[in-house]
Amino acid sequence: xxxxxxxxxxxxxxxxxxxxxxxxxxxxxxxxxxxxxxxxxxxxxxxxxxxxxxxxxxxxxxxxxxxxxxxxxxxxxxxxxxxxxxxxxxxxxxxxxxxxxxxxx
Amino acid sequence: xxxxxxxxxxxxxxxxxxxxxxxxxxxxxxxxxxxxxxxxxxxxxxxxxxxxxxxxxxxxxxxxxxxxxxxxxxxxxxxxxxxxxxxxxxxxxxxxxxxxxxxxxxxxxxxxxxxxxxxxxxxxxxxxxxxxxxxxxxxxxxxxxxxxxxxxxxxxxxxxxxxxxxxxxxxxxxxxxxxxxxxxxxxxxxxxxxxxxxxxxxxxxxxxxxxxxxxxxxxxxxxxxxxxxxxxxxxxxxxxxxxxxxxxxxxxxxxxxxxxxxxxxxxxxxxxxxxxxxxxxxxxxxxxxxxxxxxxxxxxxxxxxxxxxxxxxxxxxxxxxxxxxxxxxxxxxxxxxxxxxxxxxxxxxxxxxxxxxxxxxxxxxxxxx
Amino acid sequence: xxxxxxxxxxxxxxxxxxxxxxxxxxxxxxxxxxxxxxxxxxxxxxxxxxxxxxxxxxxxxxxxxxxxxxxxxxxxxxxxxxxxxxxxxxxxxxxxxxxxxxxxxxxxxxxxxxxxxxxxxxxxxxxxxxxxxxxxxxxxxxxxxxxxxxxxxxxxxxxxxxxxxxxxx
Ligand SMILES: Cc1cc2nc3c(=O)[nH]c(=O)nc-3n(C[C@H](O)[C@H](O)[C@H](O)COP(=O)(O)OP(=O)(O)OC[C@H]3O[C@@H](n4cnc5c(N)ncnc54)[C@H](O)[C@@H]3O)c2cc1C
Ligand code: SF4
Ligand code: SF4
Ligand code: FES
Numbered sequence: 001x002x003x004x005x006x007x008x009x010x011x012x013x014x015x016x017x018x019x020x021x022x023x024x025x026x027x028x029x030x031x032x033x034x035x036x037x038x039x040x041x042x043x044x045x046x047x048x049x050x051x052x053x054x055x056x057x058x059x060x061x062x063x064x065x066x067x068x069x070x071x072x073x074x075x076x077x078x079x080x081x082x083x084x085x086x087x088x089x090x091x092x093x094x095x096x097x098x099x100x101x102x103x104x105x
Numbered sequence: 106x107x108x109x110x111x112x113x114x115x116x117x118x119x120x121x122x123x124x125x126x127x128x129x130x131x132x133x134x135x136x137x138x139x140x141x142x143x144x145x146x147x148x149x150x151x152x153x154x155x156x157x158x159x160x161x162x163x164x165x166x167x168x169x170x171x172x173x174x175x176x177x178x179x180x181x182x183x184x185x186x187x188x189x190x191x192x193x194x195x196x197x198x199x200x201x202x203x204x205x206x207x208x209x210x211x212x213x214x215x216x217x218x219x220x221x222x223x224x225x226x227x228x229x230x231x232x233x234x235x236x237x238x239x240x241x242x243x244x245x246x247x248x249x250x251x252x253x254x255x256x257x258x259x260x261x262x263x264x265x266x267x268x269x270x271x272x273x274x275x276x277x278x279x280x281x282x283x284x285x286x287x288x289x290x291x292x293x294x295x296x297x298x299x300x301x302x303x304x305x306x307x308x309x310x311x312x313x314x315x316x317x318x319x320x321x322x323x324x325x326x327x328x329x330x331x332x333x334x335x336x337x338x339x340x341x342x343x344x345x346x347x348x349x350x351x352x353x354x355x356x357x358x359x360x361x362x363x364x365x366x367x368x369x370x371x372x373x374x375x376x377x378x379x380x381x382x383x384x385x386x387x388x389x390x391x392x393x394x395x396x397x398x399x400x401x402x403x404x405x406x407x408x409x410x411x412x413x414x415x416x417x418x419x420x421x422x423x424x425x426x427x428x429x430x431x432x433x434x435x436x437x438x439x440x441x442x443x444x445x446x447x448x449x450x451x452x453x454x455x456x457x458x459x460x461x462x463x464x465x466x467x468x469x470x471x472x473x474x
Numbered sequence: 475x476x477x478x479x480x481x482x483x484x485x486x487x488x489x490x491x492x493x494x495x496x497x498x499x500x501x502x503x504x505x506x507x508x509x510x511x512x513x514x515x516x517x518x519x520x521x522x523x524x525x526x527x528x529x530x531x532x533x534x535x536x537x538x539x540x541x542x543x544x545x546x547x548x549x550x551x552x553x554x555x556x557x558x559x560x561x562x563x564x565x566x567x568x569x570x571x572x573x574x575x576x577x578x579x580x581x582x583x584x585x586x587x588x589x590x591x592x593x594x595x596x597x598x599x600x601x602x603x604x605x606x607x608x609x610x611x612x613x614x615x616x617x618x619x620x621x622x623x624x625x626x627x628x629x630x631x632x633x634x635x636x637x638x639x640x641x642x643x
Contacts, residue, residue, distance in 0.1 A: 003253040003279045007581040008153050008167070008616045012253050037252035045237035045256065045324040045350075056323050058237025062244025064141070065225055068235075082244070085143070155556035155617070157516040159534050165518040165554050167615065278580060292480040297512045298557030300483035305634040306580075307597030310483035451513035451535030 002041050018088035035081035035092060036062075036069050047071055047081060049096030071095055111137045113422050114201055114215040115184075116192045116364060119147020120408045121400025121415035122221030123175045126184035128419030128437075129219075132428045136184040137215070139203060141191040146172045147223055147400075148243070149408055151250040153278075154271060157296075161444050162409045175412070195367045199395065217395050217422040220365055221415060224358035224379060224401035229263060233319030233328075242272045242355035249279045257350025261328050262286040262308075263316055267295035267407070269355030273303045276353075284347045287314040289333055296453065316352065317344060325350055358405045365402065368393040373467055375460050378404030386468040388421035388438070389414055397422055404464065406457055413445040477511075484595035485509060494630055495542050495563070504547020504564035504575070507630075508538050510557055522554035549575045553614035563629045572626045573606060576633065578618040583608050584637050592624050593634040601628055603635055 004012050017028035022039055029038030036047060036059050046056040047069045057068040064083035072093040073079040081092070113129050115122045118140035126136045144150065152168025163171050179186065189206030196202065201213045226241040233239070238257060240248075242264070248254045249272075260281060262273045265288035273283045283303065291313050293300050300310060317331040317339065332343035358379055365383035366372070370391040372381045382404050389397045397418040400411035417438060424434040449458035478486035485493070495505045508519065508528070517530040519538050527544035528551060530536050549562045552575055562575040584590050584605045592603040603622040610618040624632050 001255040001258070003249065003255055005280075005581045006253070007278055007579050007583075007618075009250070009253070033252050037248060037254045040248065040256055041252075041254040047237065055235060056237050057235060058324070059240055059244055059248075060228070061226065061241050062247045063225070083143070155615070157514060157556050159515075159517050160521060164516060165522075165556055280581065293483060296514055296557070297477075297479040297483075297485075298510060298514070298559045300479065301485065301509065301595065301633075302558050304483035305593055305595050305597050306636075307593065308483075312481050447534050448515050450533045451515055453512075454515055454535065 001043070018086065020086055020088070020090040020092060022092045023094055029086040031088060032085045035071070035073065035079075035084050035086055035090070038086050039081070039092075046094075048094055051096050054096060110135050111213065111215045112426055113137070113217045113219060114139060114213060115219040115221060116140075116201070117147060117221035117223055117400070117402075118142070118145040118186055118188070119221060119223050119400060119411065120149045120172070120175065121223070121402075121411040121418075122147070122219065123179050124412040124415030125219045125221060125397070125399050125419035125422070126186075126415075127175065127179045127182050128416045129423045129428075130179070130182035130184040132420065132423035134423045134426055134428050137213075138179070138184055138186045139190040139192055139201075140186070140188055143188055145176055145186055145188060149175070151243075151246050152271075152408060153250050153275060156409060158409050158448060162448065168408060171408070192364060195364050197369070199368075216426060217397065218368075219397040219399060219415075219418050219422060220362075220383075220402055221398070221400045221411075221418075222361040222364060222402050224360045224405050226354070227357045227359055229354050229356050231316055231318055233321065233325070236319055236321050236325050237323065238321070238325030238350055239319060239352045239354065242268050242353040245351065245353045246272045246275060249275055249281075253279075255279055255281045257325070258282060259284045259349045260351040260353055261316065261330075261347065261349045262353050262355060264288065264355035264357070265290075265293040265295055265300070265310060265312065266355060266357065267299055269353075270295045270299035270303060272353060272355060273308055274299065274306075277303065277306050277308070283308045284349050285330065286310045287316060287330055288312045289315045289337060291335065315339075319352055325352055328352060358401065360402045360405060362402055365391060365396070365398060368396045370396060370398075371467070371471065373464060375404065375463065377456060377460050378406075382464060384464055384468040384471070386470070387442075387465055388424075389418035390421060390425075390468075392468060392471050395425070404457070404461060407448075410445060410448050413441050413448070416441045417445075479511065482596070485511065490630070497565075499542045500563055500565040500572075500629065503566045504549075504562050504573070505542055506540055506545050506547065506551060507561045507563055508540050508559060509561070509633075510538055510555075510559040513537060514557075516556065518554045518556065519551045519560060522551045524548065524550060549609070549619055552577050552619045553617040558617070561633065565626050565629055570626055571623050572629045573621050573623050574603075574629060574632055575619050575621050576635070578608075578620045578635070579616065582637065583610065583618055584620055584635065588637065588640070590622065590635040590637055590640075592622070592628060592632040593636055594631050595633045597634065599636075600631055601625060603632065605635075
């Protein structure tokens, strides 16, 4: 959820959105914000699955330390999305085994 | 980034590191500040509330505005700041190993080093604690105040120190709801005025309560709270369920002191200040000569005290380099100590002051390396 | 430390005894109520007051003390207090209603004339109020001061307002 109005910080400046592709879905983002912020703003908290048991994970530390937020960005695995800025057109894919996805396949 | 002309390297561009850099640069030292973040300021720029203190501490000014002027001061005085630069080691010969933003590896050889790496937030274990939506309070604060993103409509806050209280208030300011704030201890840890601010907005503060578990499949959907008795045991039958989309964890911070450990600094253990801390003297110098510390790495306090410690370290390092006469340095340091001591009084501050005095007592005259 | 403030997060009647102005003083005109009872290092209120009605002194952890005889109820101290702990109450008007000036840092700001929920220190709705004025000068740095009219009986009870549920323009 975007915070458009704020009593202290004022209105969010109207910067035209850029788009990034997350698991094949286009979502709007603000250029330069962390990838994780854009994904959370789009209403999704889950960013990866653990490799062995496929458990979902999302942002925990938000400062690049815990690696719970890693995703594959433009083909590069294990990118910490909480500290990696958005660039228009990025292609982002969720890592790790998802139980549902395996069931579907 | 060149190294030949660097007198002092400051690691961390938070309030402590920037203040140290400003002070040392003012006295004529060539200062380079390194921070792994893309933005300077450490934790300071997400503090959007007015700070306490006196006029000397810039009381009544919002944290980010203090950050803006600190940054301007640092730049004006000529300290350089290199962002996206991770310091991953300090070798026994005092060389500083850095990976720069463009992935270069550098070995720098400064005359003095000031460690101002801050602290990292503690996690808390409970069933469901790894579900997406369980976040550190600092991460929520960054999302809300810097990136203007609210993780969920309703949040459960865990921990009633100033961080938990302030971040709860800031979630409300951003239009979110705080379903409850739980605190395992029988009393609130932070300032009463911060607690009163969220209470009157209808945030229930439940002391003697904790989160028993968090439910959800792909994300947080709810939590079960439970009351605790005076021995911190769950009271049977006191469970209650609440619906929430985010759990913010504000249960303390641990100093990021690995680099001090690599330098061979002597440590001491003070739980009240966050755990294992490098010992230092009244100049903020550790037991490893030429290595200084300032801010949360020396014990978790607050931004105002971090800035004063930074100033002390900056003055002392410049003095050690001969950039300022000892008599003049003494006057400058005296003024900083007066401000610092004023912050460390009262029921919240005195205990910190006592603990800090134990650290300096251990650190005085013990330069072993 | 086992005060209500430390356990529940808001001041109880006992704890307020030292903060609340005497009824005679309230009936005379606007007066500050300083709900700051812990020895925290802080003193901007002292400096803010144009008539020097607030004293903190040294050390700066001393509690602020109001000289109610000096206070003119101007409200300048409200937005200067980082703890948002100062209110100004006025029970001097004829009739059943008085006013409270309170700090407000939420979005949206209430509008003059608007009817709002009046909340007590625990955030419970205890009545309604009518907004008289919203002061938000640059010097206040985004801490607005809202002057709200409530029943005189609620002058020592209401400490926040909420515009929840209002029809968005
Ligand atoms: C959620 C939260 C809310 C808070 N609210 C308040 C408040 O309202 N008021 C208040 O006074 N205090 C508050 N504090 C505390 C205050 O922010 C800290 O005490 C203060 O920021 C400490 O300053 P510092 O400079 O020591 O560390 P930090 O501000 O943490 O800065 C440390 C910097 O070092 C960098 N760094 C660390 N390791 C490395 C490395 N190896 N290489 C390169 N760079 C590195 C980091 O990127 C960071 O920028 C809050 C803290 C938190 C977590
Ligand atoms: S209301 Fe005005 S006169 Fe009274 S204490 Fe506050 S600043 Fe001083
Ligand atoms: S400014 Fe506010 S918080 Fe600070 S001492 Fe005065 S009343 Fe208390
Ligand atoms: S959330 Fe911890 S590294 Fe990104």
